[in-house]
Amino acid sequence: MSAASSEDVIPITVEFSGGLEMLFSNQRKLDFSIAAKDESGLNSNVAFLVRYLCDNVMKDPRKDLFVLDDTVRPGILVLINDADWELEGEDKYEIQKGDNILFVSTLHGG
Amino acid sequence: MAPSPCAVCQTNRALILRPKNHQKLCKPCFISVFEAEIHHTITTNNLFHRGERIAIGASGGKDSTVLASVLKTLNERYDYGVELILLSIDEGIKGYRDDSLETVKRNAKQYDMPLTILGYDELYGWTMDQVVEQVGKKGNCTYCGVFRRQALDRGAAKLGVRHVVTGHNADDVAETVLMNLLRGDLPRLSRTTSIVTSTPSIVPSSPETTSHTNIKRSKPLKYAYEKEIVLYAHHKNLDYFSTECLYSPEAFRGSARALIKNLERVRPSAILDVVRSGEDMAKLVPGGNESCGNGCGGHATIVEEEEGGCGSSNGRTSGGEMASMEKQLTQTEVAAEEGLEVEITTAGTKPPNPPDSDAIPLVSGKKGKKLKGPPHGARKQPAKQTMGQCARCGYLSSQEICKACVLLEGLNKNRPKNSIEVSYDNPEESAPTVNSHEIKCTIVTQISEVEKTKGLIYNS
Structure with a gap:
């Protein structure tokens, strides 16, 4: 694989909370870079990020606790730079450099 | 998408989309609207009285943490004149409650509220770890649920407090409305939709001392969406703890919970609609509030011990309950029972409870989700409940011996239920x-x- 130039990737921060971190090896915060273009050459959006997290980051086999019917499981809130993703176009939101994307579960108990 | 301005202040960028009315709000406006609505719930329902000591049932989770934070804020802002204390129940589950109790201890400092932690071992002589050691991981939620229900009342009595508030939210209430509808349990539907419930003393001549039979319960967050509770905690940086009960993990999988969340995804107002529908249906339940007599005023409803509950302190139904209920319904249909199931249980005749007939196959090593949650044999009676006191512990009960004492007797005799x-x-x-x-x-x-x-x- 050729070394990706800085234009090909987007550095972002992904956070998990509300119990979701348990599905991601107890990691609460991840800083990494994601490809700027998705599988079909379109600008990477949140749907692509979720697929990426499922395939590459999540070690827990219980994928359905994070993703259900190809989207984030109902009951898990997604905040893009602190804004509800429903205000940002949900999974169609195109990821920008330096974005902070937070997944919070409301499903876990106290 | 172009950022939208806040619908209230028209200046800040909106960060929150309210599920109940699609209103777009900025962070400060959301926080103030959220608090104002809880205040409205408290005042319109006359939940608090000046001078009252109120125990907050605190688990360290999002709901009770938000409840404690909001009540402290409102008590100071609107001068309710109530004294707030934290009451935590330690079920005695190592590695689960230990961590969340640490959160409650921090909350006690953060909110400057006295904290009392009461253990199942102290109250019942058994920790949940010990119960599970004896009865196994299936069915232990019944014990936990029954014990917890009484534990808050007993704890309150011990503290001389007559009012306990819990963090039940709109999602919780909507979930129980659906479950009780599906079960055909109308009396419980009536009870669980009530914002105030009470367990008034049946014996009028009892002295003025606080016993655990006259504790008032209320749910100030009853109309608050779980989503907004989590967002409030997030935007206010509240210190809360999320966990899974070790004995009932993923309780939301395949439960009424999942249904509620799916409904919300399709139509966010559905949650409050279900809550309101539940309230309306509860009004139609015959005898729903009649047994209240003069023991309690207004809309307070007598509540008996709940039998459900698992994991989280808010009494959620255990996972897979929908599946097992579906199965039960199918089997009931097959059994071609006439009339409503609710009507059958009064007559001392054996109620149709097909899952119990699966008891034997269960031991054959199948790990399938045959039977979860409370044993269905112990179906409650419909409207004709007469409340009395448990002959052993004095807790309010429609039976001679309350559910907790029955369970305890089984445990103590080393004879699981x-x-x-x-x-x-x-x-x-x-x-x-x-x-x-x-x-x-x-x-x-x-x-x-x-x-x-x-x-x-x-x-x-």
Whole structure:
């Protein structure tokens, strides 16, 4: 694989909370870079990020606790730079450099 | 998408989309609207009285943490004149409650509220770890739910507090409305939709001392969406703890919970709609509030011990309950019972409870979700409940002996309530070759072992 130039990737921060971190090896915060273009050459959006997290980051086999019917499981809130993703176009939101994307579960108990 | 301005202040960028009305709000406006609505719930329902001491049932989770934070804020802002204290119940589950209790301890400092932690061991002589050791991981939620329900009342009585508030939110209430509808349990539908419930003393001549039979319960967050509770905690940086009960993980999987969340995804207002519908239906339940008599005023409803509950402190139904109920319904249909199931249970005739007939196959090593949650044999009675007091502990109960005492008796006699639970405790459960003889041996061995180590303990 050729070394990706800085234009090909987007550095972002992904956070998990509300119990979701348990599905991601107890990691609460991840800083990494994601490809700027998705599988079909379109600008990477949140749907692509979720697929990426499922395939590459999540070690827990219980994928359905994070993703259900190809989207984030109902009951898990997604905040893009602190804004509800429903205000940002949900999974169609195109990821920008330096974005902070937070997944919070409301499903876990106290 | 172009950022939208806040619908209230028209200046800041909106960060929150309110599920109930699609209003777009900025962070400060959301926080103030959220608090104002809780204040409205409290004042319109006359939940608090000046001078009242109120115990907040605190688990360290999002709901009770938000409740404590909001009540402290409102008590100071609107001068309710109430004294707030934190009451935590320690079920005695190592690695689960330990961590969340640490959160409650921090909250006690952060909110400057006195904290009391009361353990199941102290109250009942059994920790949940010990209960599970005896009855196994299936069915233990019944014990936990019954014990917890009384524990808050007993704790309050111990503290001389007559009012306990819990963090039940709109999602919780909507969930119980659906569950009770599906069960056809109208009396409970009526009780669980009530914002104030009480367990008034049946004996009018009892002295003025606080006993655990006259504790008032209320749910100030009843109309608050779980989503907004989590967002409030997030935007206010509240210190809360999320966890999964070790004995009932993923309780939301395949439960009424999942249904509620799916409904919300399609139509966010659905949650409050279900809550309101539940309230409206509750009004139609015959005898729903009649038993209240003069013991309690207004809309308070008598509540008996709940039998459900698992994991989180808010009494959620255990996972897979929808599935098992669906199965039960199918089997009931097959059994071609006439009339409503609710009407059958009064007459002392054996109610149709097909899942129990699965008791034996369960031990054959199948790990399938045959039976979860409370045993269905103990279906509650419909409207004609007459509330009395438990002959052993004095807790409000429609039976001579309350559910907790019955469960305790079973535990203390080292005789688990039914064989299903024991069989699951069998370490060989995964071996498909286990036969009933081996299981009997296991039970006998277990009993004698437990007998050696445990005496008959019960604190009333």
